[in-house]
Structures are given as structure tokens and as C-alpha cells.
Amino acid sequence: xxxxxxxxxxxxxxxxxxxxxxxxxxxxxxxxxxxxxxxxxxxxxxxxxxxxxxxxxxxxxxxxxxxxxxxxxxxxxxxxxxxxxxxxxxxxxxxxxxxxxxxxxxxxxxxxxxxxxxxxxxxxxxxxxxxxxxxxxxxxxxxxxxxxxxxxxxxxxxxxxxxxxxxxxxxxxxxxxxxxxxxxxxxxxxxxxxxxxxxxxxxxxxxxxxxxxxxxxxxxxxxxxxxxxxxxxxxxxxxxxxxxxxxxxxxxxxxxxxxxxxxxxxxxxxxxxxxxxxxxxxxxxxxxxxxxxxxxxxxxxxxxxxxxxxxxxxxxxxxxxxxxxxxxxxxxxxxxxxxxxxxxxxxxxxxxxxxxxxxxxxxxxxxxxxxxxxxxxxxxxxxxxxxxxxxxxxxxxxxxxxxxxxxxxxxxxxxxxxxxxxxxxxxxxxxxxxxxxxxxxxxxxxxxxxxxxxxxxxxxxxxxxxxxxxxxxxxxxxxxxxxxxxxxxxxxxxxx
Amino acid sequence: xxxxxxxxxxxxxxxxxxxxxxxxxxxxxxxxxxxxxxxxxxxxxxxxxxxxxxxxxxxxxxxxxxxxxxxxxxxxxxxxxxxxxxxxxxxxxxxxxxxxxxxxxxxxxxxxxxxxxxxxxxxxxxxxxxxxxxxxxxxxxxxxxxxxxxxxxxxxxxxxxxxxxxxxxxxxxxxxxxxxxxxxxxxxxxxxxxxxxxxxxxxxxxxxxxxxxxxxxxxxxxxxxxxxxxxxxxxxxxxxxxxxxxxxxxxxxxxxxxxxxxxxxxxxxxxxxxxxxxxxxxxxxxxxxxxxxxxxxxxxxxxxxxxx
Numbered sequence: 001x002x003x004x005x006x007x008x009x010x011x012x013x014x015x016x017x018x019x020x021x022x023x024x025x026x027x028x029x030x031x032x033x034x035x036x037x038x039x040x041x042x043x044x045x046x047x048x049x050x051x052x053x054x055x056x057x058x059x060x061x062x063x064x065x066x067x068x069x070x071x072x073x074x075x076x077x078x079x080x081x082x083x084x085x086x087x088x089x090x091x092x093x094x095x096x097x098x099x100x101x102x103x104x105x106x107x108x109x110x111x112x113x114x115x116x117x118x119x120x121x122x123x124x125x126x127x128x129x130x131x132x133x134x135x136x137x138x139x140x141x142x143x144x145x146x147x148x149x150x151x152x153x154x155x156x157x158x159x160x161x162x163x164x165x166x167x168x169x170x171x172x173x174x175x176x177x178x179x180x181x182x183x184x185x186x187x188x189x190x191x192x193x194x195x196x197x198x199x200x201x202x203x204x205x206x207x208x209x210x211x212x213x214x215x216x217x218x219x220x221x222x223x224x225x226x227x228x229x230x231x232x233x234x235x236x237x238x239x240x241x242x243x244x245x246x247x248x249x250x251x252x253x254x255x256x257x258x259x260x261x262x263x264x265x266x267x268x269x270x271x272x273x274x275x276x277x278x279x280x281x282x283x284x285x286x287x288x289x290x291x292x293x294x295x296x297x298x299x300x301x302x303x304x305x306x307x308x309x310x311x312x313x314x315x316x317x318x319x320x321x322x323x324x325x326x327x328x329x330x331x332x333x334x335x336x337x338x339x340x341x342x343x344x345x346x347x348x349x350x351x352x353x354x355x356x357x358x359x360x361x362x363x364x365x366x367x368x369x370x371x372x373x374x375x376x377x378x379x380x381x382x383x384x385x386x387x388x389x390x391x392x393x394x395x396x397x398x399x400x401x402x403x404x405x406x407x408x409x410x411x412x413x414x415x416x417x418x419x420x421x422x423x424x425x426x427x428x429x430x431x432x433x434x435x436x437x438x439x440x441x442x443x444x445x446x447x448x449x450x451x452x453x454x455x456x457x458x459x460x461x462x463x464x465x466x467x468x469x470x471x472x473x474x475x476x477x478x479x480x481x482x483x484x485x486x487x488x489x490x491x492x493x494x495x496x
Numbered sequence: 497x498x499x500x501x502x503x504x505x506x507x508x509x510x511x512x513x514x515x516x517x518x519x520x521x522x523x524x525x526x527x528x529x530x531x532x533x534x535x536x537x538x539x540x541x542x543x544x545x546x547x548x549x550x551x552x553x554x555x556x557x558x559x560x561x562x563x564x565x566x567x568x569x570x571x572x573x574x575x576x577x578x579x580x581x582x583x584x585x586x587x588x589x590x591x592x593x594x595x596x597x598x599x600x601x602x603x604x605x606x607x608x609x610x611x612x613x614x615x616x617x618x619x620x621x622x623x624x625x626x627x628x629x630x631x632x633x634x635x636x637x638x639x640x641x642x643x644x645x646x647x648x649x650x651x652x653x654x655x656x657x658x659x660x661x662x663x664x665x666x667x668x669x670x671x672x673x674x675x676x677x678x679x680x681x682x683x684x685x686x687x688x689x690x691x692x693x694x695x696x697x698x699x700x701x702x703x704x705x706x707x708x709x710x711x712x713x714x715x716x717x718x719x720x721x722x723x724x725x726x727x728x729x730x731x732x733x734x735x736x737x738x739x740x741x742x743x744x745x746x747x748x749x750x751x752x753x754x755x756x757x758x759x760x761x762x763x764x765x766x767x768x769x770x771x772x773x774x775x776x777x778x779x780x781x782x783x784x785x786x787x788x789x790x791x792x793x794x795x796x797x798x799x800x801x802x803x804x
């Protein structure tokens with residue numbers, strides 16, 4: 001590793017002044033070099049300061065368990081040669097820089113807004129944006145959304161089709177943009193917490209844990225072990241509920257009713273366990289900077305352990321139904337293949353990456369909090385199809401059940417929370433959390449007075465939407481809903 | 497064509513009871529999934545509710561779109577007139593009417609497809625192309641099944657083939673008739689857009705076949721479509737039940753048996769929908785070819801059986 005970066009551990013902060021600031025060409029080449037060594041871009045954002053604009057890039061070094069921080073000094077012209085041309089992982093980040101930061105990554109192969117309603121450059125979608133179009137006889141275009149038939153989030157999908165075959169899928173999101181990063185930087189403290197809870201409604205614990213870790217790192221707060229443990233318990237319950245719901249939804253999409261109904265009910269059971277812990281089915285109000293608000297009393301632990309034995313049996317039965325049914329396997333296998341090379345190139349994360357043979361899991365690679373003591377090895381499959389994404393979920397369900405059964409009886413004792421305290425000036429912090437959907441990253445930097453000068457949220461969906469588009473190429477358009485469900489990405493998390 | 501006027505009564509069971517089949521199916525699926533499900537009579541309520549509503553027409557549509565539901569329902573009603581119901585003879589019969597029967601069903605389909613294309617929506621176009629392609633695979637099988645029955649009964653009219661006094665008897669021809677019945681059941685699932693070919697309950701437009709073609713119909717038009725599909729299900733069910741049920745006995749008993757048979761068909765479809773996933777779209781032609789092959793095999797067996 002060269003001296004051009006600062007290696008950080010997950011959930012820690014460093015002094016901004018200690019990071020060597022490079023001119024843009026050097027910044028670019030050292031980031032690309034780190035990428036070529038197997039690094040993954042987890043965050044890229046600007047910080048406006050009195051001495052000009054700095055560009056920060058966090059690159060995860062999975063093999064070493066560190067996150068490399070690079071800083072580049074952006075000139076007053078606010079342009080630089082884009083990373084994306086060499087490193088497709090950066091595509092969404094650089095589009096965001098262009099849209100929300102007024103910074104132009106020159107030579108970006110497809111510079112279009114990530115979330116158009118907030119676009120600063122004056123271009124609007126769909127009025128004067130030309131969607132990617134395939135030409136030729138019998139090529140037709142199917143436009144779906146942003147308003148959908150089911151109760152799902154808004155997003156616009158453009159398919160270029162030849163008969164039933166999809167030549168290309170373009171996904172335009174942004175209908176859920178709420179300016180969460182701005183609120184996280186400027187809003188008063190109670191509202192910031194609520195904002196972090198609302199980034200993606202199905203990943204409340206993942207986002208609030210990342211938010212809290214960043215706050216605690218910036219303030220240097222010593223978080224009690226019990227709080228870390230309860231966050232992990234809530235995170236695994238969140239994973240269980242969502243994975244169970246996803247398996248049910250996958251069954252529903254192929255019209256396999258028994259598994260759809262049973263998994264739907266089981267999802268509710270896991271949500272209810274979370275409700276018993278903190279009073280909210282989605283884990284809102286549990287995690288705060290400095291610790292957690294609610295304790296797991298012995299009654300809840302006993303009840304949960306008892307419930308888990310029943311739930312484990314029911315889950316095994318239902319998974320047996322789903323994976324044992326030939327008609328279901330016929331739909332799952334070979335559908336929507338995301339090849340490992342593509343997944344690596346795009347920096348896909350979470351179960352979608354692990355189903356394509358990319359063994360990345362923050363809990364294993366960059367353990368923070370309770371995961372430093374409880375090992376959770378990544379569950380991987382190689383085929384990259386809908387089957388693999390379903391099976392990885394089922395393997396992770398079993399793993400999370402085991403995690404809870406092993407750890408609930410022996411949670412560390414002690415305080416639930418400490419005062420987070422005030423943020424130290426001139427620090428930059430990063431936190432990675434393996435939410436059920438994948439790597440959830442929050443990063444923030446403080447200015448000389450301890451106020452936040454930058455806040456960046458990276459939902460796993462930012463990386464993965466492009467993976468879905470690639471997985472659809474050459475597939476059947478009638479398989480899109482199934483393929484989409486197997487990724488189950490967040491629109492709100494992407495749009496922030 | 498010399499049939500008494502009261503034979504019009506043979507259509508009544510279809511007219512009155514066909515929506516109940518949909519209700520039975522829904523109830524079966526709900527019970528298997530551990531839900532209570534919608535009331536048995538819900539399809540009637542839906543149709544009545546829709547009849548009381550106004551219809552919305554897109555500015556891009558023409559008379560083709562407006563005519564489609566009525567033409568489709570009328571064609572299916574005419575097809576109903578050719579079908580005997582248990583012991584009751586069909587109100588309308590002549591030699592060769594089974595071809596007309598099949599083509600009235602095709603006309604109903606054509607009307608819906610034309611209406612769907614008239615909207616200019618890419619979804620509906622997709623559904624129309626699927627429906628047209630898959631019906632081309634389903635039709636040969638259906639004709640072969642009718643051919644087997646005609647051969648067996650030595651008649652070219654649905655009335656004498658399926659019902660009336662001269663009911664289908666199995667007399668030593670079990671294998672071809674069972675094969676024909678299985679083929680017909682496979683075709684019934686496909687023609688009535690049930691799992692494993694189509695999923696009538698999905699909300700995912702991109703995966704639909706039949707439902708996506710009727711997305712733009714509303715109010716009474718949609719009631720026509722809904723009622724038409726109930727009747728179509730009844731038609732296919734009636735042919736199937738007529739193959740499988742023994743004849744003879746007093747009229748009331750055979751009528752009761754016929755109606756019970758129809759209920760069993762509905763429950764059977766509900767069970768299939770409860771335990772199977774949908775086929776991949778690209779596999780549907782294979783599935784329909786299977787039905788065609790079974791029907792062809794039935795025809796061969798029947799001819800080779802040397803039955804006088």
C-alpha cells in the first residue's frame with residue numbers, strides 16, 4: 001500500500017489533516033490502483049471547505065479488513081477525469097457528484113442524473129432525456145412505471161425487446177429522493193435520527209446502526225458491549241424477516257401459493273419479535289448514537305428462544321416445499337444470471353454478490369461491534385441465477401437463526417447507552433454494516449468547529465441496480481418481475 | 497335442427513352457474529393456503545358491481561376496443577348454445593357444429609386480441625402476441641380431442657357426442673378416452689389462463705397473458721369479459737365432464753351428477769393452482785404440444801382399437 005491513503009478500520013474516525021491530499025490526477029490513479037488490487041469503492045463524496053473542495057474516496061480492502069481513505073483536491077473548475085471509464089463501480093457515485101455536487105467527472109461513459117428531481121444542471125427527465133434505444137425491425141420498447149400495479153415503490157423501467165427477449169433494460173429512479181444526506185448533515189439531532197431510520201424502511205436497523213457508528217466514531221464515544229450485541233440481534237432479526245419475506249415473494253411471483261403464504265406469515269412472526277424488543281416491528285427507535293434505547297429483558301429472551309425453535313421448524317418445512325418443488329426450481333434455475341465478472345466489475349454487494357460467487361460480507365471482512373466476537377462466515381453460491389439468490393437467502397436465514405440461538409442466552413451485561421457526546425472537529429469517519437440487502441455505508445466528516453461538513457449514505461441498492469439491469473440482458477421480459485424480486489432492491493435507499 | 501323450444505333451458509345452467517366455478521376455484525385456493533378467502537358468490541357480486549359502473553375509454557382507442565367485450569361475450573354465448581348440459585340436449589345442433597363451436601371460441605379470442613391491440617399499449621400488445629401464439633399451439637390439441645369424441649360417438653354434432661340420450665360410454669375404450677380427458681384438462685388450464693400457463697391473480701403485467709389484454713376494459717365492458725371467461729371455463733369443463741361421467745339413469749340424477757362433476761373440475765383446477773408454480777413462458781408451447789400429442793395418441797388408439 002502506498003502512503004497516499006489512510007487505512008481505517010470499520011467504525012473508526014481519523015483526523016482529516018492526517019490524510020494526505022493529492023492533486024486530482026494522482027488521486028485518480030491511486031484510487032484506480034487500489035481498485036485494481038481488488039479494492040471496492042464503498043463511498044465517494046465531496047467536502048466543501050474553506051480551502052476548496054476535497055473529494056473523499058473510501059475503498060474497502062476486504063482481504064485486510066481495512067478501508068482505505070483517499071483525498072483529492074478538486075480545483076475551482078470542479079472537473080476531473082472520471083473514474084468510471086476505467087472502474088465501472090464508480091458510475092453511480094460520479095453521477096451523484098455531477099447531479100448533487102455540481103462536479104463534472106469528464107469522460108464518464110453515461111453521465112445521466114441518478115435522481116433527476118434534484119438535478120442542478122438543468123436537464124430534466126423525461127422531458128429532454130433520450131432513453132437508450134435499440135433500433136431495428138421488430139424491436140419494441142416496453143415502459144413500466146413509475147406507478148406500478150402492486151404496492152411497491154416508484155421507479156421507471158425501459159425495456160428494449162425483441163419479441164420476449166430483453167436486449168437492454170434501463171432503470172431510471174429518483175422518484176423517492178428526499179434529500180436525506182442534507183438532512184443528516186444539517187437537521188437538529190432528533191430529526192437526524194428519524195431521517196436515518198427512514199432512508200430505507202426495510203433496513204432501519206442497518207442504517208441506524210451505520211449512522212450511530214459514524215456518530216460515535218466522530219465523538220469518540222465508548223459504546224457499551226450490550227448495546228453492540230442488541231444491535232446485532234436486531235440486525236439479524238431484520239435479516240430473518242426480510243429474507244423470509246423475499247422467499248415468499250419469489251414463490252408468489254412464480255405462482256407457487258403454499259410457500260408464498262407460509263413465508264408471508266413467518267415474516268410477520270420475525271417482525272413481531274423485533275416489536276417485542278423495541279416496540280416497533282421495523283426496529284425504529286431502537287438504535288441511537290451512544291447505544292440502544294431498549295433492553296432485552298430475560299422474559300423476551302426466553303420467549304424469543306422458544307419462538308425460534310418453532311420458527312426454525314416452520315422455516316425448514318416451508319423451505320423444503322419451495323426448494324423441493326420441481327416446477328419452482330424450473331423457474332428459478334438459469335433465470336437472470338449475473339456473472340461473477342460483471343458482479344465484480346459493478347461492485348455488487350450483499351446476497352446478490354454472494355450468489356454470484358463474490359464472497360463479500362461486512363460481518364466477516366470488516367467486523368465492527370458485536371461481530372468482532374461472533375463470527376458469521378459468508379454463504380456463497382456460484383451460479384448467479386434466481387435460484388442462487390434464493391438459496392443464499394435460505395442459507396443466511398439458517399445462519400441468522402443459529403446466531404440468535406447461540407448468542408441470545410449469553411448476551412454481555414452492562415449499560416445500554418452512554419452519552420454520545422459532541423463531535424470532535426476535523427474528523428472523518430466511516431461505518432459499514434451488513435444489512436440484509438448488503439453493505440450499508442455511512443460516512444461523515446466534521447469541519448474545524450465540529451459541525452458536519454459532509455455526510456454520505458451508500459445503500460447497497462446504489463451498487464446493485466445496475467447488476468439487475470445486466471442480469472436481465474438476453475433474458476425473457478416475462479421473467480423480469482421474478483428477477484427483480486430476487487434482487488429486491490430499495491428505491492428509497494437508492495434515491496435517499 | 498328440429499329441437500323443441502324448451503331446450504333453450506339447456507343453456508341456463510351455464511348462464512347461471514358459471515361464475516360459481518370461479519368462486520369455487522378461489523375458495524379452494526384460499527383454503528389450501530390457510531386463508532378464509534372471498535365468499536363463493538364473489539364473482540357474481542363483481543359482475544353486478546361492474547355492470548353498475550361507467551366505462552372509461554382511452555382517446556387512442558376506436559370502436560374495435562368498445563366492440564371487443566360484446567363480440568367476445570356474444571361468441572361465447574353462441575358456443576354455449578351448441579353444448580348439451582347433462583341430460584338436456586343443446587338448443588342448437590347440426591352435423592359439423594363442433595367445428596363452428598371451436599371457431600366461435602376463436603372468434604371470441606380474436607375480438608379480445610383486436611381490442612387489446614387497439615389500445616396501442618405495449619403491455620397489451622405483448623399479451624395479445626402471447627395469446628395469439630399460444631392459442632395456435634392449443635387449437636390442434638382441442639380439435640383432436642373433439643375428433644376423438646366424434647370418432648367414438650360416430651357423430652359430428654356436439655349434442656349427440658356429449659349429451660342427450662346417447663351419452664359417451666366407455667365400453668372398452670378406456671385408454672383413448674382417458675388420454676383425451678387428460679389432454680382436454682391441460683388445454684382447459686391453458687385456455688382459461690390458469691396456472692401453470694397463466695396466473696389470473698398476479699399483479700405483474702409483464703408476466704400476464706390474458707389479464708394484460710383486458711387491463712384497459714372497465715365497467716360493463718369488463719363485466720362482459722369476466723362473465724365471458726366464466727362461461728368459457730364452463731364450456732371446457734362441460735366437455736370434460738361429459739367424457740368422464742357415465743350416462744343413463746333418470747334425468748335428475750344425471751343432471752345432479754353433471755353439476756357435481758363441474759364442481760369437481762373447479763376444485764381440481766384450484767388444487768392445481770395451489771400446488772404448482774407457473775411455467776416459464778418459453779415452456780408453454782411444450783406444455784401445449786404435450787396436450788396435442790396426448791390427443792393424437794388417443795385418436796390413434798381409438799382407430800387402432802378396431803371398435804365397430
